[in-house]
Amino acid sequence: MAPDNTPVFSRARTGNPPPSMELRGMCPTHIVTALDALAMARGLDRTAYVNQVLGAHVEEEVHKASVLVRALRGNPLLSEDIGGQQA
Secondary structure, three states, X not given: OOHHHOOOOOOOOOOOXXXXXXXXOOOOHHHHHHHHHHHHHOOOOHHHHHHHHHHHHHHHHHHHHHHHHHHHXXXXXXXXXXXXXXX
């Protein structure tokens, strides 16, 4: 990744995070066009559709991580911090 294209992570410094935050980035036109079509087919706007897609993706990845941690508990490949054992 080029130095000027590094991801930016925003976290609340104190207290509770806000209920929503802005997510921005460039996306190829053909993908945005397809996202708009998919959103319209579901009666949603682009942002609502993208939030659904991203939410489902995050849930799937968290589930995978949870399964890995449970299944590899005690395995030296898993970090000691989350249940692995030193080899």
